[in-house]
Amino acid sequence: MDTPQTHQFKVIGTRPVRHDGLDKVIGRAKYGADYSFPGMLYGKVLRSPYAHARIKSINTEKALRLPGVKAVVTHADFAPQTTAPVYRMGGEAAVNPLYLASNILAKDKVLYAGHGVAAVAATSPHIAEEALALIEVEYEPLPLVLDLLEAMKPGAAIINPDLRRKDKPDEQTNIAGEFQFKRGDIEAGFKAADIIVEREFRTEMVHQGYIEPPNALGIFPGDGHATVYTSTQGPFDVRIMSATLLGLPEGNVKVVPAEIGGGFGAKLTVHIEPVALLLSKHAGGRPVKMVMTRTEMMRGATGPTSGSILRVKMGATKEGRIVAAKAWFAYEAGAFPGSPVWLGCFTGLSPYDIENFLVDGYDVLVNKPKTSSYRAPGATNAAFAVECVVDELANRCGMDPLDFRIRNASREGTQSVMGPKFPRIGYIEVCEAIKNSQHYRTPLAQVPGKYRGRGVATGFWINGGMQSSAIVNVHADGTASLVTGSVDIGGSRASTAMVVAEVLGLRAEDVRPAVADTDSIGYTDGTGGSRVAFATGLAAYQAAHDVVRQLKERAAKVWEISPEDVAWVDGKAISKKNGAPPLTLKELAPRLTRTGGPVTGRANVYATGVGPAFAACLVDVEIDPETAKVQVLRCTVAQDAGKAIHPSYVEGQMQGGTVQGLGWALNEEYVYDEKGTLRNASFLDYRMPTCLDLPMIEPVIVEVANPGHPLGVRGVGEVSIVPPPAAVANAVSMAVGSRITDLPISPPRLFKVLAARRG
Amino acid sequence: MPRVFIPSLLRKYTGGQESVVVPGRTVGEVVRNLDQQFPGFRNQVVEGDDLKSSLAVSVDGDIAVGGLLEQVRESSEIHFVPAIGGG
Numbered sequence: 001m002d003t004p005q006t007h008q009f010k011v012i013g014t015r016p017v018r019h020d021g022l023d024k025v026i027g028r029a030k031y032g033a034d035y036s037f038p039g040m041l042y043g044k045v046l047r048s049p050y051a052h053a054r055i056k057s058i059n060t061e062k063a064l065r066l067p068g069v070k071a072v073v074t075h076a077d078f079a080p081q082t083t084a085p086v087y088r089m090g091g092e093a094a095v096n097p098l099y100l101a102s103n104i105l106a107k108d109k110v111l112y113a114g115h116g117v118a119a120v121a122a123t124s125p126h127i128a129e130e131a132l133a134l135i136e137v138e139y140e141p142l143p144l145v146l147d148l149l150e151a152m153k154p155g156a157a158i159i160n161p162d163l164r165r166k167d168k169p170d171e172q173t174n175i176a177g178e179f180q181f182k183r184g185d186i187e188a189g190f191k192a193a194d195i196i197v198e199r200e201f202r203t204e205m206v207h208q209g210y211i212e213p214p215n216a217l218g219i220f221p222g223d224g225h226a227t228v229y230t231s232t233q234g235p236f237d238v239r240i241m242s243a244t245l246l247g248l249p250e251g252n253v254k255v256v257p258a259e260i261g262g263g264f265g266a267k268l269t270v271h272i273e274p275v276a277l278l279l280s281k282h283a284g285g286r287p288v289k290m291v292m293t294r295t296e297m298m299r300g301a302t303g304p305t306s307g308s309i310l311r312v313k314m315g316a317t318k319e320g321r322i323v324a325a326k327a328w329f330a331y332e333a334g335a336f337p338g339s340p341v342w343l344g345c346f347t348g349l350s351p352y353d354i355e356n357f358l359v360d361g362y363d364v365l366v367n368k369p370k371t372s373s374y375r376a377p378g379a380t381n382a383a384f385a386v387e388c389v390v391d392e393l394a395n396r397c398g399m400d401p402l403d404f405r406i407r408n409a410s411r412e413g414t415q416s417v418m419g420p421k422f423p424r425i426g427y428i429e430v431c432e433a434i435k436n437s438q439h440y441r442t443p444l445a446q447v448p449g450k451y452r453g454r455g456v457a458t459g460f461w462i463n464g465g466m467q468s469s470a471i472v473n474v475h476a477d478g479t480a481s482l483v484t485g486s487v488d489i490g491g492s493r494a495s496t497a498m499v500v501a502e503v504l505g506l507r508a509e510d511v512r513p514a515v516a517d518t519d520s521i522g523y524t525d526g527t528g529g530s531r532v533a534f535a536t537g538l539a540a541y542q543a544a545h546d547v548v549r550q551l552k553e554r555a556a557k558v559w560e561i562s563p564e565d566v567a568w569v570d571g572k573a574i575s576k577k578n579g580a581p582p583l584t585l586k587e588l589a590p591r592l593t594r595t596g597g598p599v600t601g602r603a604n605v606y607a608t609g610v611g612p613a614f615a616a617c618l619v620d621v622e623i624d625p626e627t628a629k630v631q632v633l634r635c636t637v638a639q640d641a642g643k644a645i646h647p648s649y650v651e652g653q654m655q656g657g658t659v660q661g662l663g664w665a666l667n668e669e670y671v672y673d674e675k676g677t678l679r680n681a682s683f684l685d686y687r688m689p690t691c692l693d694l695p696m697i698e699p700v701i702v703e704v705a706n707p708g709h710p711l712g713v714r715g716v717g718e719v720s721i722v723p724p725p726a727a728v729a730n731a732v733s734m735a736v737g738s739r740i741t742d743l744p745i746s747p748p749r750l751f752k753v754l755a756a757r758r759g
Numbered sequence: 760m761p762r763v764f765i766p767s768l769l770r771k772y773t774g775g776q777e778s779v780v781v782p783g784r785t786v787g788e789v790v791r792n793l794d795q796q797f798p799g800f801r802n803q804v805v806e807g808d809d810l811k812s813s814l815a816v817s818v819d820g821d822i823a824v825g826g827l828l829e830q831v832r833e834s835s836e837i838h839f840v841p842a843i844g845g846g
Contacts (some may be wrong), residue, residue, distance in 0.1 A: 085812040094812030094842065178843070182767035183777070342841050419764050419838035420820040465822060606824040708821070 004643045004705040010571070011501045012711065015648045016508040018494040024259070029526020032215035032231035032258040033291045033705040040217075043279045043290035044128040045272065046135050047300055048110035049119055051367040052144035052157065052678025055108055059116055059136040066134060068127035071282035073275065074118045075105040077447040079247025083162075095269070097244050099336045103301050103370050104245075104275060110139070111159055111335030112367050113677045114299035121279035121288045140759055144367040144676050145174065148330055149307050151366050159335060159365040176337030177363035179345050181417050189324025189356030193315025197392045201385040203725075203743040204669035205307040208374050209305030209660070209688050212261025214302055218276030220246075221285030226277050227254045233267040233487055234526025239518045245274040246281075253277075256517040257487045264660070265373025266303050266357060268526045279324075300679035303372020304670060306331035306339045308383035312348075320397040322390075322408045325354050325508035330362040330381060334370040339363045340378030343462075346418040347722075350460040351405065351427055351614065352390075353414045367676050373528060375657060376461040376718035380664060380725060384743065387457035390740065401456050401730075402431045402440075402616075406707040418462075426640030426704030427614040431458065433700045434616045440636070443618055451623040452633070454737030458616045459722025463715035464529025465607035470523030470539035472500055472511075472547050472601040476593075478586030478667030480509040482545070484536050485517055490656075490717055491649030492532040496540040498645050499711065503544035504585050505571010522604050530715025533645060534706075535607035537713055539591030546601030548635025554595040555583050613715055615639040617658060619722035621731040628751035630666055630732060642706040642714030651699040654720045658697045661724025663689045667744050687746075761789055761835040769839075772800045786816050787827035789837060804839055815842045 023029040051180035060072040078101045085094035101107070105116045118135050122128035143157035151174040158172045166178065190196060201407055212231055220226040226248060232238050235255040243253045260267065267492045272290045279288040291301065312327040327348060331341035345361040374380075394404035409431065410416070412424045434440055434456060444454045471483040482500050486492055493513035501511045524536065552566040555573035559566070565577040572582035592599055620633040637658045644650040671679045680686045705712030729740040738753055764778045773779055774797070781796065783789030794801035804814055809826055816823045817838040823829035831837060 180767045313813070418817075418840050419766075420817040420836070420840070423820060586765075608821045608824060610822070 008624040009502055011498045011508050011591065012643065012645050013647065014508070015646060016494065016498070018491055019513055020488065020493055021499060022413070029259045031212060031261055032217070032229060034290070035217045035229045035258065037217070037219070037287040040287040040289055041123060041127040041279070041283055042128050043121045043276055043288045044125065044541045045116045045275065046118045046132045047296065048106065048113060048115040049208065049432070050110055050139055050141055051113045052142040052159070053110050053119065053139040053267065054142060055110060056138040056140055060118060062134040063120060063131040066131045068123040068126065069120060069131045070123070070286065071121040071279045072118060072131070072135065073278045073282055075101060075107045077278055077282070078105070078245050078274070081245070084241070093737060095241065100241060100270070101245050103336055104270065104272070112369050113675070114296070114369065115300070115335070116301060119275045119279055121283050134661070146366055146368065146672055146676055148307065148332055148364055148366060149297055151364050152362065159367060163365070174365040175362050176333055176365055179342040179361040181346055181359045182357070184356030185690035186324055186326055186356050186358045188316045192317065192323045194318040195393060195396045196313065196315040197389050197396065198313035198737065199385070199389055199741055201310040201312070201388065201741045203308045203381050203384060205304045205368060206664050206668045206670065207304040207686065208262070208264035208266045210262025210264055210266065213294060213297040214267065214271040215291040216273040216276040217287055217289045218273065218280045219285065219287045219351040220277045220280040224248065225252050227256065228257045228273050228277055229258055230273050231258050231260045231267060233260065233263040233489065233528050235487065235518050236523055237268055237486065237526050238270055238273050240268045242274045242277055246277055254517055254519045255667065257515055260487055260489055263489060264375045264382050265377060265528055268373055268528050271302050271726050295681045298686060299678045301369055303370055305377060306333065306341070306371045306373035306381065308332065308381040309599055310381060312385045312389045314389050314393055316393045316397060318397060320394070320404050320407050322352055322354050322393070322397045323356065325349055325357040327359040327386070329359070330364055331364050331378065331381065332368060332371060333363045336370040337365065339365055339371050343378030344382030346416070347379040347460050347462065348386040349417050351458050352408045353410050357417065359417065365683060368670070368672070375660060375721045379459060379461055379722045380661060383457065383459045383722045384725045384729065387723065388729050388739070391455070391457070391730045405458055406431050422612065424704060424707050425612050425614060428701050429702045429704050430614050430616045430638040430640050433702050434618050434636060437618065437638070437700060439618055439634055439698060449625070451625060451735040453731040453733065454617050454620050455727045455730030455734060456616065457723040457726035457730060458614065459719055461530065461611050461613045461719035461722060463530035463534065463613050465535050465610040466525035466529065466531055467606045468524050468536040468539040469604045470496070470536060470543040471521065472540070472543040474547060474585070474589055474592065474599040476589055478589040479512065480504060480506065480515040482511055482540055483516050483519040483521055484513070484540065485516055485518070486532045486536040487527045488680060489527050490653050491646060492527070492536065493535045494663045495645040495649060496537050499537050499540045500544040503541060504547060506585060530613060530717040530719070534610065534709060534713050534715045535605060537645065538607050538709060539603045539605045541710060542603035542605060544576055544603040546603060547599055550599045550601070551585065551588055554588055554592060554599070557595045558591060560585065570671055609706065611642050611706025611708055611714035613640060613719040615719040615723055617661070617727040618726045619724065619731050621728060621735060623732065623735050623750070625754060628754055630728070630745055630750065632662060632694055634695055635662070636700060637720055638700040638702055639716065639720055640702045640704050640714060641716045642709065643712035644701050644702055645713065647701060650701055650716050653716045654699040657718065657720030659689060659694060661721040662694060663727060665725040665743060665745060667746050669744050760833060761831045761837055763789060763793060763837045769800065769803050769835050772803065773797045775792050784830060785827065786818065786823060786829045786831060788838060789831060791828065813842055
């Protein structure tokens with residue numbers, strides 16, 4: 001039987017140069033801030049110095065009188081919004097439009113330092129900044145709450161007065177949501193355990209750290225039609241959100257996606273796009289360009305991901321079988337509801353087949369920026385806790401940590417924590433890939449005067465499907481173009497073009513991929529959830545087959561036979577009847593005019609058959625006892641890609657996610673003062689790893705075909721970020737002989753651990 | 760008949776039952792029949808004529824893109840799950 005694993009692909013699995021590579025290398029690619037128009041204005045946002053305060057008044061008169069200022073807007077200029085979730089983002093997750101508008105420009109209270117209050121458009125950025133200083137805002141400071149546990153206590157400062165306790169509707173609360181997953185008999189499970197490990201862990205808020213700050217160029221003349229150029233992961237998300245906040249029909253907003261300098265989930269929502277459009281409207285339709293500073297990006301409403309408190313208790317038999325697991329997760333939502341805690345609740349334990357479990361999750365408001373998606377949102381926090389406890393259980397059982405995981409592994413047919421049974425998955429295979437790696441088979445050498453340790457961890461991410469559209473146009477020279485609505489973050493233009501090339505029998509470079517604006521392609525959900533190579537790839541595959549269907553009809557006309565008597569094999573039309581020589585696309589293309597005209601293939605999919613993703617990470621660390629600095633000596637990551645369309649870009653995703661996970665593990669954290677002001681709002685002070693900090697990340701691609709995709713593809717963009725923090729914590733714990741429970745494992749924190757160990 | 764797995768926080772509507780066997784040819788019909796057996800359940804998962812925007816439904820292991828309109832088989836397993844986002 002021909003399967004994605006046995007089929008001899010000609011294009012898929014090769015490593016052609018990416019189609020957009022040259023433009024990016026020579027600086028020709030246009031990013032959001034590169035767009036300019038005649039008569040363009042520059043927009044800036046006034047942001048709150050307070051972390052929690054009531055806005056008593058906003059006076060914009062002086063700012064409006066400043067020469068060069070063309071518009072000033074506040075929340076009141078948005079169309080009236082309600083809390084009813086009226087549309088969906090990313091195809092599935094709901095958005096609350098009142099919260100969305102109130103996060104971009106505060107309504108009656110500011111809820112975090114950096115919260116937008118008003119915006120200005122002027123003829124130069126300097127005049128716009130000057131005008132911000134002329135806006136008079138009268139604040140009434142309110143008590144604030146920054147700590148997660150404090151925010152959950154009765155009597156805490158209340159951030160959203162409309163939120164009520166579920167059990168006591170008369171009482172206000174900062175707990176915006178509660179989640180639970182439960183199966184079996186948890187008490188009986190723990191009674192059956194020979195070994196029980198129970199720990200509490202803590203992680204801090206971290207930022208995605210994309211290089212390109214959010215930007216938007218809005219044009220909203222008086223004809224009721226608006227256009228916005230922006231760096232976004234979801235052009236159609238920007239369209240519906242902007243239309244809603246401006247009170248326009250969705251079809252009246254056109255979104256032109258620029259090249260994107262990273263997003264990692266944070267650019268699936270709007271940040272300043274509706275503001276640029278609002279300012280343009282108030283400035284008589286002149287284009288308004290807005291580009292956030294790095295400090296605005298870090299401090300403002302762009303959405304870092306949650307800090308968390310994670311309590312995990314797990315029990316195992318002495319033979320190494322997990323019999324019970326109990327978890328309690330609280331995640332910071334920031335100033336508005338919507339942390340990814342529920343995703344943590346079901347991903348953390350999903351690598352394991354556990355009969356008895358109880359997972360409770362809490363979404364908690366604090367006076368910090370509203371959190372946003374970050375690569376496998378919620379999963380990294382949960383895996384950090386679970387994988388550290390699993391490591392301890394394995395140690396206590398005297399088992400190899402990977403053998404312990406394999407013994408308890410989820411596999412095809414295992415009922416997942418969320419409920420549905422897993423299809424064919426590759427968890428065991430990724431564990432075995434690490435076990436068989438040269439890295440794992442090479443003993444860790446100790447050196448005098450240093451502490452060294454080795455750690456492993458694994459991770460799960462559910463991956464997304466959702467909706468995608470694709471169009472394939474055949475050209476007279478026998479090449480083709482592919483148009484999709486998926487912004488290309490990780491090489492998806494190359495991978496989707498390769499799918500089309502494979503089906504049509506072309507070289508990858510003969511298919512030219514393009515990302516269209518929202519008027520020029522069918523609805524397409526955002527580039528997120530590791531969905532593009534899978535779902536947009538599926539749309540491209542089906543659009544290419546639509547071309548094949550038409551090409552068979554054209555070949556039938558040439559051969560004067562019935563289309564049913566034409567087959568398409570290895571990129572060629574084959575006559576099943578008269579023995580005519582096969583016709584390739586390049587041979588058929590010049591004859592399209594005389595056989596019926598242009599050929600265009602189309603496909604719109606709502607993709608099902610999503611293949612869950614698993615990854616495993618192995619890391620060696622060395623600690624300097626004097627400085628408590630952790631150096632990563634070696635790092636290997638294995639991940640199930642299903643089928644790697646372009647292995648280099650799969651490896652790139654694995655390396656990128658791993659590096660972000662290592663940064664999360666070692667140094668990255670939002671540092672607040674007692675007034676709720678972020679103290680490290682720049683890349684100088686927010687310590688992300690650089691190439692000088694890390695070894696080459698060694699990727700091992702595992703291919704367990706996804707039965708739900710014709711090419712076996714699984715999403716690959718996110719899961720690699722999940723295991724590294726736990727792997728590093730396990731390695732450091734081994735090195736220092738003490739369980740690490742808090743992230744980041746930065747020198748100040750680790751120094752305390754080392755000092756305690758020395759006594 | 761299709762089997763509906765009840766989310767743990769909604770089991771108070773089904774007398775603590777983790778799963779219930781209910782007749783129906785679509786998810787919507789199953790939910791209507793379930794609501795007759797356990798009044799109040801439908802309001803927890805349906806808003807207007809669609810699933811609540813915070814929810815998705817899985818039929819036989821795959822997210823049901825048709826929502827309430829999704830057809831189910833006699834042997835189907837139905838799970839209500841939170842709507843997925845991603846990064």
